[in-house]
Amino acid sequence: MTRTTSHRVRAVALGAAGAMALAGTVALAGPAAAAPGGSKACEKKQVNDTVAELTECVTLNGVMEHLEAFQAIADAPENAGTRASGTPGFTASADYVEKRLRRAGWEVSRQQFDFPFFQLRSSSFSRVAPTATTYQVGTDYVPMTYTASGTVDDRAVTPVDIDSTTSGCETEDFTGFAAGTVALVQRGTCPFGLKAGNAAAAGASAVVVFNNAEGPLNGTLGAPGVTIPVVGVPTTLGRDLATAGTTIDLAVDSTSEIRQTENVVAELPGSTSDNVVMAGAHLDSVPEGPGINDNGSGSAALIEVAENMAKVDLPNTVRFAWWGAEELGLLGSNHYVASLTPEQREDIGLYLNFDMVGSPNFARLIYDGDLSAFPAPPGVPVPEGSDQIEYVFEDFYEEQQLFYEGTEFSGRSDYQAFILAGIPSGGLFTGAEDIKQPYQAEAYGGEAGVAYDPNYHQVGDDITNLDPEALDQNSDAIAYAVLTLGYDSQRVNGVVGKPVPGGTFEGDPAAREYRLSAAQPNGGGGLHAGHDHEHGEQV
Structure with a gap:
């Protein structure tokens, strides 16, 4: 306030x-x-x-x-x-x-x-081609809560219906998807977990979700179960990764289980x-x-x-x-x-x-x-x-x-x-x-x-x-x-x-003599808004 x-x-x-x-x-x-x-x-x-x-x-x-x-x-x-x-x-x-x-x-x-249960121990993310670039966790990318562990080396990025608000929400979006590549999808319409699950079923080695609004994307898959690494990135970086010939390295070390x-x-x-x-x-x-x-x-x-x-x-x-x-x-x-x-x-x-x-x-x-x-x-x-x-x-x-x-x-x-x-x-x-x-x-x-x-x-x-x-x-x-x-x-x-x-x-x-007439913003407690509360339904 x-x-x-x-x-x-x-x-x-x-x-x-x-x-x-x-x-x-x-x-x-x-x-x-x-x-x-x-x-x-x-x-x-x-x-x-x-x-x-x-x-x-x-x-x-x-x-x-x-x-x-x-x-x-x-x-x-x-x-x-x-x-x-x-x-x-x-x-x-x-x-x-x-x-x-x-x-x-x-x-x-x-x-x-x-x-x-979810615990993230470490992660790294970089572009190999066309221009080598190392990305910083927390600003350039954020591993999603409940992401699986995994490593991909010099893998091609495959955009998946990224100009649609339903990108990755339907299995048909992955028709002809090149197995082993990294799926690039846009945030919107359906939960991140559904997008990632569809990508994994199509043979994707990892998923990158880019934001449909300004700023980093802190997301959650909702629960354990997705079997490949999933990270969120800002809009501009997501669009850059859609460039033809882009390949990336991505590594996530995490535990995601019941x-x-x-x-x-x-x-x-x-x-x-x-x-x-x-x-x-x-x-x-x-x-x-x-x-x-x-x-x-x-x-x-x-x-x-x-x-x-x-x-x-x-x-x-x-x-x-x-x-x-x-x-x-x-x-x-x-x-x-x-x-x-x-x-x-x-x-x-x-x-x-x-x-x-x-x-x-x-x-x-x-x-x-x-x-x-x-x-x-x-x-x-x-x-x-x-x-x-x-x-x-x-x-x-x-x-x-x-x-x-x-x-x-x-x-x-x-x-x-x-x-x-x-x-x-x-x-x-x-x-x-x-x-x-x-x-x-x-x-x-x-x-x-x-x-x-x-x-x-x-x-x-x-x-x-x-x-x-x-x-x-x-x-x-x-x-x-x-x-x-x-x-x-x-x-x-x-x-x-x-x-x-x-x-x-x-x-x-x-x-009251000692009550201060000013209010503390953003509430109290140990739980704070972040990827544990952002489920991706927003568009």
Whole structure:
């Protein structure tokens, strides 16, 4: 969303107050006062049933203990630096979550499901004739998601009905096709997977799809199954490759197959089972790295909160989930919600999502449940009660005198399945690849003009890729919200419980002092628009 002049003035006006507030803030469990580990420091406590007790026991060091375990899992030689779904590193991460939660006393289950696995290790692409040219991945070409491995050397390019919007969509397009050559097709009308499948059936050694609009073509074949390499290129390059006598070299090293992964679900039964307070974080990383901020941070914070509230006697049942295959299209959370009966979906009173809560150049972002900063996603109304979830997190930040702002429900993280099911949702996010603005640097610290997480979806998302202040504050915010709503969700869905011991803040949403009047564009979460969401149906 474009930031208006009045928003900028408001942000600047808050600058002086912000400096004073930040200087005077006393965190509930700040880094300097962190105990040697949340669960260890509080293991003699039988119950942490007040806000003060729970946030005292949920410590930065306790969260870091779990993040160090995730880093060690990724670093193990057999895990090759990743915790992606479908790899041994993810299974080891799920084992760790189950072990910690069972030991704390939670009821734990693991929900397995099949999913399409894809990993690209390397690629190269060049023109041999008529003019030797080496192309750069990411700008000149992009291997499509679910492309097969393969190598072609000095193979001729055969254009396939490239002046038609249905290029490659019909088997008749390949009549007379020279087997062993590379098929060149234009994007449009039908999915990329259909074009590639038709080309493979005609004997093509590879497929190059060129865009029908300006810019690179990031595409997906939709699922494993295509048996030859497939890449996307911009329009101009595609037209150049149609020149008579063109030959190319193309090599792709990838894995594309159906694998199995799982969700880990833990439950703390309350007095009633038909008003479940649910919170989730995706457990998987991308294949490129260990995923310590994305999303070890949300996963570790949930473990730490769970371990320290395991003996609380709550009116509402609390259910935590660590999702699999989020990075491949929100698959775990979608599978979970789809597997529920209508009665089971009705029993979920609300959902809280925590995806990246320790970004190194962070902003404090709360999903915009009252739609005051962003409109509802097209065709997806935000369920009633989501505004009150936003206010619960605002209550916490206001009490701590910490600036915060809204972030849109963009469909880029696991709350999406719950919103589509009509379940009130909310959560926290500290930013991914988008750029931090000057007003945000003034309010939160950090550096304007730099991404919230410069190592987002890269090998550098490791144990050093965190801001301890954000991670500590947000872990306490998670503890506060889960405990408060576990006692009483009336403000969200009308189901009366009892007040959380220690009280709730419940300030007037219209009188917020620390809410920034500026909006964070492009949404929150680990899943981002790219070739996983571009299926080629567009023309």
